[in-house]
Amino acid sequence: MGEAGALAFLWVFIEMLNPSERRLYRARLAAFLGVLFLVGAWIVGGYYYVTEYGAFVKPVIKAGPIPWAHSVITETKEHVFLFLPFLAIYVWGLLKRYKDEFIQNASQRKAVLVVSILIVLLAFSMAGMGFIISSGFRAALEAKMI
Amino acid sequence: MKINSKALTISTTVVIWLIVAMTIVGELSEPFKLSIAKIGGHHWAGKSLVASISFVVLYLLFIKAKESENVFKGTLWVVSSMVLGGLIIFGFFVQHFLGA
Numbered sequence: 001m002g003e004a005g006a007l008a009f010l011w012v013f014i015e016m017l018n019p020s021e022r023r024l025y026r027a028r029l030a031a032f033l034g035v036l037f038l039v040g041a042w043i044v045g046g047y048y049y050v051t052e053y054g055a056f057v058k059p060v061i062k063a064g065p066i067p068w069a070h071s072v073i074t075e076t077k078e079h080v081f082l083f084l085p086f087l088a089i090y091v092w093g094l095l096k097r098y099k100d101e102f103i104q105n106a107s108q109r110k111a112v113l114v115v116s117i118l119i120v121l122l123a124f125s126m127a128g129m130g131f132i133i134s135s136g137f138r139a140a141l142e143a144k145m146i
Numbered sequence: 147m148k149i150n151s152k153a154l155t156i157s158t159t160v161v162i163w164l165i166v167a168m169t170i171v172g173e174l175s176e177p178f179k180l181s182i183a184k185i186g187g188h189h190w191a192g193k194s195l196v197a198s199i200s201f202v203v204l205y206l207l208f209i210k211a212k213e214s215e216n217v218f219k220g221t222l223w224v225v226s227s228m229v230l231g232g233l234i235i236f237g238f239f240v241q242h243f244l245g246a
Binding site for chain 2: 046071086087093111114122
């Protein structure tokens with residue numbers, strides 16, 4: 001869901017490069033979908049983190065060969081992730097507020113472009129951190145087997 | 147209802163720093179972490195709830211604020227808070243891990 005949110009904001013970024021009324025309508029739609037996906041990731045990912053990860057995955061990673069996968073990466077990921085839904089709402093709010101003014105105003109357009117691409121980068125960095133955490137879990141399981 | 151861009155900028159920026167503060171204070175003070183956990187049943191859920199409620203309250207507080215002509219200037223606050231806040235959280239956990 002987080003990746004879908006990232007792709008939605010990549011869509012916003014592309015629409016905003018050269019906006020027209022039609023493109024701005026699509027950008028608003030993409031930003032709205034992005035907000036829904038990121039809030040969905042917040043709820044679903046949060047449920048997994050609170051109910052499963054802490055009880056079963058975290059102790060295994062911490063006892064494994066790369067405990068920093070939890071102590072640094074998970075801890076950073078779980079907290080920095082919280083920025084994303086608010087940044088998504090920020091972009092969606094600006095798009096709703098200024099609507100077609102973006103065609104004339106380069107400064108407003110730049111604001112949406114910068115935050116949108118940072119949402120994309122941050123959301124994909126969450127996926128990258130997820131990969132490191134999974135690797136930490138796998139390494140811990142392999143160490144137990146050997 | 148017309149969205150107020152200044153209220154949106156202020157609430158987003160403040161909430162980012164609130165998340166950074168709750169993260170660091172929560173790691174340094176067990177009583178604070180427990181009190182946050184009481185709000186949402188888990189410290190992370192508690193932080194999520196506090197951040198969401200603060201965002202709405204701050205937005206409503208500043209809803210009548212005069213909007214700036216230069217939206218990009220406000221966005222720079224949001225962007226620099228996001229980058230700096232993220233680096234502070236990462237740096238804190240690196241230091242916390244190395245110091246443990």
